Amino acid sequence: MNQESNYFTSISNAITTLFGENVQIERGFPVQGGDINKSYGIQLSNGNLLFMKSNEKSKVDFFVKEAHNLKAIAKTNTIATPKILGFGTEDGEEVGYSFLLLDFVELGNLDADFWEKFAENLGNMHKSTTEAFISKEDLAEGKIFGFYEDNYIGKTKQINSPKATWIDFFRENRLDPQFKMAEKYFSTEDSKLIDKLLDNLADFLIEPRSPSLLHGDLWAGNVMCDTKPQAMLIDPACYVGHPEADIAMTELFGGFSDRFYAAYKNTGLLQPQYEERRDLYNLYHLLNHLNMFGESYLPAVKSILEKYVG
Numbered sequence: 001m002n003q004e005s006n007y008f009t010s011i012s013n014a015i016t017t018l019f020g021e022n023v024q025i026e027r028g029f030p031v032q033g034g035d036i037n038k039s040y041g042i043q044l045s046n047g048n049l050l051f052m053k054s055n056e057k058s059k060v061d062f063f064v065k066e067a068h069n070l071k072a073i074a075k076t077n078t079i080a081t082p083k084i085l086g087f088g089t090e091d092g093e094e095v096g097y098s099f100l101l102l103d104f105v106e107l108g109n110l111d112a113d114f115w116e117k118f119a120e121n122l123g124n125m126h127k128s129t130t131e132a133f134i135s136k137e138d139l140a141e142g143k144i145f146g147f148y149e150d151n152y153i154g155k156t157k158q159i160n161s162p163k164a165t166w167i168d169f170f171r172e173n174r175l176d177p178q179f180k181m182a183e184k185y186f187s188t189e190d191s192k193l194i195d196k197l198l199d200n201l202a203d204f205l206i207e208p209r210s211p212s213l214l215h216g217d218l219w220a221g222n223v224m225c226d227t228k229p230q231a232m233l234i235d236p237a238c239y240v241g242h243p244e245a246d247i248a249m250t251e252l253f254g255g256f257s258d259r260f261y262a263a264y265k266n267t268g269l270l271q272p273q274y275e276e277r278r279d280l281y282n283l284y285h286l287l288n289h290l291n292m293f294g295e296s297y298l299p300a301v302k303s304i305l306e307k308y309v310g
Contacts, residue, residue, distance in 0.1 A: 008088035036155050049104040060098035063087040065151040069236040072133055078124040080232040108227035115259040118231035123267030126212035126243040133240050138162040144211050145169040147239040153288050160239045171201050178287035185298050196309040204280055204308055212243040219253045243269045248281035279304050
C-alpha cells in the first residue's frame, strides 16, 4: 500500500510533494461530512483549497479503497468525481490519524436540466464496459459480477468476490453476510424466513442485460452539484452488478426528483417490474444500517422479509 504513488506519510509530505516546498497550510476549517469520518477544508498559501477526510490511523484502508473507487468511476469518463490528490497517515503528537485529500468542490445551483443530465450521465456509467474492474483470472472463469478488491459500505467491509451470476453475487456477497452479522436480532421464525429468501432468491431477482459499474451507495448525500453545474458522485462503494441496485438505493432515503427517474427510464437499463425488486435490493442497505446503527432499522428489515417470503 505504501508504494502507491498517491500514498503520503504526512499532510506536510503531501502538500510539499503536490504543490512545492514553498506552499504551506494557511488554515483549516471543519465542513459538514458524514457520520464515519471527520471532514475539513484546507486553505493553502498558493490559493488552492483542498478537502480532507480523516479517521483513526488504523482506518487508512477506508481512504485507500475510496480513492480506488473514485478512480474506477472516473475511468468510465461518464460522470464527474472529485480529483484525488492522495491519502496516507499522520503520526501526530498524541495519536495519529489517516486522511484522504481531494480537490475542494464548490457547490453550485441546479440548472433547468440538472436532473436529466445527471440521469443521462449515470446511465452512461452503467452502460460502460466493466472488464477493467474484474481480474483477468476471474473473467477467464466467467465471473463478471464483483470487483477486483473488497471495499466498504459505510464502515462495514463489503465483500466483492466475483461471481458468474448477479443472483449468486447478491446472495453470497450482499445479503448472507449482513444477515449473519445481524443474527442476534432475529428469532427462530425470522431465521426460517431468511433461509427461505436466500434459497429462493432467483424467484425474485433477475439477471441484468449486461453488468454495470455501480456507485454502490447512491443516496442524495453522495451526490453534489458543482458550479458548472453538473452532478458529481462522492463516497462510492463500487462494484460490478445490476444497475437497478443503484437506482433502488436512490429511492431508499427520500429519493431524487421525479425528472431524474423519468430520464433514467429512457436509458433502457431498468427491466420490466423493477419496482417489484426494489425493496429486495434495499434490504442490503437496511441490514447494513441495522448492523451499524442498531435495532431502529429492524422493523423495515422484517417488513421486507414478510413482503417476499412471509
